[in-house]
Amino acid sequence: MEPFPDQFMEFHPIHGINVRLDYSGTQATxxxxxxxxxxxSKQPLKPGEIFLIEIEDKELGWCGHLRVGLTARDPRNLExxxxxxxxxxxxxGDSWVFAITRNHNKIIEDAGAEGQQAGDGGLAGxxxxxxxxxxxxGRDGEGxxxxxxxxKTFFTDSHLCIENIRVPRDKLVGRSRxxxxxxxxxxxxxxxxxxxxxxxSRIGVLYVPKGQxxxxxxxxxxxxxxxxxxxxxxxxxxxxxxVDVFAATKCxxxxxxxxxxxxxxxxxxxxxxxxxxxxxxxxWLELPEALKxxxxxx
Numbered sequence: 001m002e003p004f005p006d007q008f009m010e011f012h013p014i015h016g017i018n019v020r021l022d023y024s025g026t027q028a029t030x031x032x033x034x035x036x037x038x039x040x041s042k043q044p045l046k047p048g049e050i051f052l053i054e055i056e057d058k059e060l061g062w063c064g065h066l067r068v069g070l071t072a073r074d075p076r077n078l079e080x081x082x083x084x085x086x087x088x089x090x091x092x093g094d095s096w097v098f099a100i101t102r103n104h105n106k107i108i109e110d111a112g113a114e115g116q117q118a119g120d121g122g123l124a125g126x127x128x129x130x131x132x133x134x135x136x137x138g139r140d141g142e143g144x145x146x147x148x149x150x151x152k153t154f155f156t157d158s159h160l161c162i163e164n165i166r167v168p169r170d171k172l173v174g175r176s177r178x179x180x181x182x183x184x185x186x187x188x189x190x191x192x193x194x195x196x197x198x199x200x201s202r203i204g205v206l207y208v209p210k211g212q213x214x215x216x217x218x219x220x221x222x223x224x225x226x227x228x229x230x231x232x233x234x235x236x237x238x239x240x241x242x243v244d245v246f247a248a249t250k251c252x253x254x255x256x257x258x259x260x261x262x263x264x265x266x267x268x269x270x271x272x273x274x275x276x277x278x279x280x281x282x283x284w285l286e287l288p289e290a291l292k293x294x295x296x297x298x
Contacts, residue, residue, distance in 0.1 A: 009051060009254045012040040012240070014075040016083070019245060024293060027056070028243065029251040034062045035083050037245035040075045044238030045206065048165035050220065050257055051241035052204035054174055055197070057251035064247030065197040068205045069097030069230075070217050072237040085244035096217055096230040097242050100196050100203060105219070107227030162218055162225055165208050171257050172223040174200040196221045197248065202255060205241050207233060215239075269295050 010025035018036035020029050030037040041051050055066065067085045072094035075081070082088030085097040159166040174194070194201045202222055207215040215235040216228040233239070245252055258266060272295050276282055282295050 007043060007049075009256060010042040011243075011254065012042045012075045014078070014081060015039045016081050016245075026254040027251065028245055028253075029057070030059075030245040030249075034059075034064070034247045036081075037249075038081050038083075038085050038089060039243045039245060040071070041241035044240050045070070047209045047215070047235070048162075048167070048206060050167050050204040050206040051243075052171060052202060052220075052255040052257055053243055053252040054202045054255050055199050055249060055251075056253050058197075058199055058248055059250040060248065062247035064099065065102070066100045066203065066249040066252070067097050067242075067244035067246050068100060068203055068219060069095065069242045070205060070207060070233065070239045071095040071097075071242050072234065072239055074238070075240065085242055085246070089242065094234075094237070095242065096233060097244065098219065098229050100219075100221070102195055102197050105196055105221055105226050107229055109227060160220065160223065160225060162206075163208055165206070167204075167206070167220070168257060168259060169223055171255050172202060172204065172220060174202050174222075194222050207235065207239060209235060265294065 011021055011028050013021070013025075015021070015028070016030075016036040016038040018030050018032045019039055020031050021027065022029075025042065028037075028039045045051055053068075069085070071089065073089075073092065082092070085095075086099065089095045090097050158169060160169050160172060161167075196203065204220040205217065206220070207217050208228075209215050210232070213234060213236045215233045217230040217233055219226045219229050243252060272282070272285075273279075276295075279296050282292050285292065287295070
């Protein structure tokens, strides 16, 4: 894979009518209802470049969660941003979007499932990852239960490898580190056993070139590759990331991923964070507001 320069990821200024972006363009909050929360990356993704977000806030009571994927449609050319990514955006064609669920996110690669889940179904778009029931917007009294009782240990490899693509692992999982925001030391962060739809869960989307101007779309959840959720995507046109802040997902923030050496900004941020016990304490420092914001979030 050819190295490419890092770019600062932002949300596109064109988005669903219920979405509000912060001044940095990196935080998207749905302020009303459970729909009209469709967002796009500001720039098309490069091959192997991940668009990574962290769930910052939830709105319990709604049924359904975050939806992510890719689209070959330039947001600027949309007459109106669709109310839903599934099925409204996917029905327009050239879009591949999948619902993130509490369970059943993994793609099973076998002869029977490959064509259904990652082939025809993926190209048609609008189908959830793996097996399971379809979730729709609506009120629900279940809360946020989770049946995933298999804790993961900390990752030891420096990169997540998907064929010839290498993605740095250090940002793929939200976890505390020695000397850094040491108040975040509960069992979930120690074991990385975060449910995909929980607060602080990190979800990313990227595409892997497959030759002949085609690509496979992969979704990464808390550092784990879920497999090729859509295969044979035409990669001739620019591909934008799609993030639908839907139903129980209230607010998400982009996590910046650096592929090369750390920038001077990152090194300065790490030096400040190393001496801060709680991220909110950064507000008390005599620093410019933009620098405080950069230090509080990855």
